[in-house]
Amino acid sequence: MRTGLRILVVKLSSLGDVAHAVPAVAALALRYPGAAIDWLVEPPASPFVSQLPWVRETVILDAPGALARGWRALAAERRRVALVLRGEAYDLAVDLQGLLRSSVWTVWSGSARRAGRGRWPWLDVRVPMYDRARTPHAIENTARVVEVLGASSAEGWAEAQRGLLPLALRLRARGASLAEELGLPAGFAAGVPMSRSVARSLPAQWLERWPGPPLVLLGDACLAAYRPERPGVRNLAGTLSLLDSLALALAAERVVTADTGPGHLAALLGATVTSILGPTRAARAGARGPRASSVGAPCGGCERRRCGRAARCLEEAFAAAAMAG
Numbered sequence: 001m002r003t004g005l006r007i008l009v010v011k012l013s014s015l016g017d018v019a020h021a022v023p024a025v026a027a028l029a030l031r032y033p034g035a036a037i038d039w040l041v042e043p044p045a046s047p048f049v050s051q052l053p054w055v056r057e058t059v060i061l062d063a064p065g066a067l068a069r070g071w072r073a074l075a076a077e078r079r080r081v082a083l084v085l086r087g088e089a090y091d092l093a094v095d096l097q098g099l100l101r102s103s104v105w106t107v108w109s110g111s112a113r114r115a116g117r118g119r120w121p122w123l124d125v126r127v128p129m130y131d132r133a134r135t136p137h138a139i140e141n142t143a144r145v146v147e148v149l150g151a152s153s154a155e156g157w158a159e160a161q162r163g164l165l166p167l168a169l170r171l172r173a174r175g176a177s178l179a180e181e182l183g184l185p186a187g188f189a190a191g192v193p194m195s196r197s198v199a200r201s202l203p204a205q206w207l208e209r210w211p212g213p214p215l216v217l218l219g220d221a222c223l224a225a226y227r228p229e230r231p232g233v234r235n236l237a238g239t240l241s242l243l244d245s246l247a248l249a250l251a252a253e254r255v256v257t258a259d260t261g262p263g264h265l266a267a268l269l270g271a272t273v274t275s276i277l278g279p280t281r282a283a284r285a286g287a288r289g290p291r292a293s294s295v296g297a298p299c300g301g302c303e304r305r306r307c308g309r310a311a312r313c314l315e316e317a318f319a320a321a322a323m324a325g
Contacts, residue, residue, distance in 0.1 A: 005035040008085065008093040010105045010116075012061060014196065015242075015261020016285070017138070018045040019268050021096045022052065024143040026163055027156025028094065029054040031149060038088065040081070040105055047242050048265060053163045059084060063101070078108070085109040094149070096142050098129045117145055125149065136283045160268070161290065168250060168269040171243065175251025178244060184234070187213045190252035194220045194237070195260040199279055199310040202258045206318055208233050213253055218245045219262055249273075256321070259285055267292035276321050278314030295321040 007028060011021040018041065029037060038057040041049050042064065050058040059081065066077035085105070091113060093106040098117030106114035107122050115125035127144045135141045135153075143153040179188065189212060193202035204217060208230040215230075217223060221238030228235055240248070242262070249255045249266035255273045257263025259280045267273040267289035275287035275294040286294030297313035298320075 005032050005092070006088055006090045007032065007035050007037045008059075008088070008090045008106075008109050008111060009037060009039045009055075010093065010095040010102050010109075011097050012040065012042045012063075012102050013045065015045050015048075016259070016264040017097065017142075017261075018049065019261065019264035020138040020142050020288075022164075022268060023139055023153065023156040023160040024096055024146045024151075025052070025054055025156075026159040027143060027146050027151035027153060028149070030155055030159055031146065031151035038090075040085070040109075044242070045261075048246070051167050051243070053166070061105075082108040082110075092149075094145060095123075096145065115145055115149060117142075132284065136281075137288065138285055139288055161270075164269055171247040171269065172250040174244070175247035175249070178247055179251050182234075182236075184216060185214050185232075187253045189213045189215050190249050190255045191215050191217050192219045192249070192255060192257040192260055192263045192266075193217065194223050195258045197259075199314070200259040200277070202256075202276060202314065202318060204228070204235075206315075207256060210256055210322055216248065216252070218248060219260065257287065263287060274321055276314070276317050278317055279310050295324070 009025055011018055036056045037054055038059055039049050039055045040059045040061055043060055043062050046058050046060050049055060061081050062077060066073040090109055090111040093109045093111035093114050095103045095106050095116030103116050103118055103120045106116055114123050116123050117127055117129050119126055125148055127148055130141060135144060140153050143156060147153055191207035193204050193207055195201045204226050208228055214232040217235045217237050219237045224238035226235055245262055246266055249271045250269060255266050255271050257273060257275050259277050263275055264287060267287035270290050273287045273292040277296045282294040282296035295317050297317050
């Protein structure tokens with residue numbers, strides 16, 4: 001017999017956005033003690049989401065993979081996932097993303113009540129996509145919808161730090177063991193240079209100039225073919241799972257990262273992270289965590305998708321971060 005409240009959280013992608021949504025989900029768990037919280041997410045972030053202590057079930061929607069096989073495959077994937085969700089009879093569906101492709105899942109889930117970002121007419125509770133005047137950082141901006149439901153963003157952040165500690169300890173131990181297996185030297189640093197946006201990515205050649213301990217490159221498979229020139233630099237990009245990459249980041253002495261998902265996840269888990277940003281404002285998307293810091297462009301970040309000075313701004317921010325060590 002069914003007991004307790006059932007909540008569906010919708011945050012499909014990307015890795016960084018998923019990291020920014022974790023405190024909101026922790027806040028929901030505090031707001032509704034004993035509720036069963038499921039998370040609808042796309043495959044790349046699902047290994048991380050499945051480890052979260054507040055999440056009962058991770059429901060995976062592979063829309064990109066299905067679309068690559070054609071529109072019929074996409075429709076079949078939508079029907080499959082909708083059938084799974086409707087079988088859960090959710091009392092509340094919360095869309096933390098705010099896009100059409102995420103918000104419609106509050107309807108397709110069959111949930112009795114729907115809340116989310118954006119002004120979609122099918123939402124019973126809604127907040128605007130952005131309120132950067134009062135909540136400049138993506139973490140607080142994402143959490144606005146759960147605050148309307150009575151949850152606390154500040155309490156959610158504290159609960160996230162408490163609840164993630166066991167996972168961080170397990171991953172750090174795994175990272176230490178993995179580093180030994182790979183023959184990495186003590187005190188190694190990790191670099192995560194690639195973002196989905198070229199304007200936010202750090203050239204791997206720059207990271208080779210990072211002062212200090214030997215460097216290991218982590219992240220996306222698009223960097224897999226890169227051959228380091230500096231002796232001692234190891235390129236492991238594209239060879240490790242998401243959780244193993246995070247494990248090495250937690251075992252590293254420092255993580256130097258672009259504005260990219262694995263960097264945000266590592267910071268949230270407590271790695272010592274230096275995030276380097278060019279056109280992106282550090283106040284909006286800087287790394288957040290107990291041992292995280294961010295260095296932005298001298299201009300403060302223009303936030304433009306296309307900026308003629310993007311490469312120069314990123315280089316200036318990198319130089320400032322390297323000088324600070």
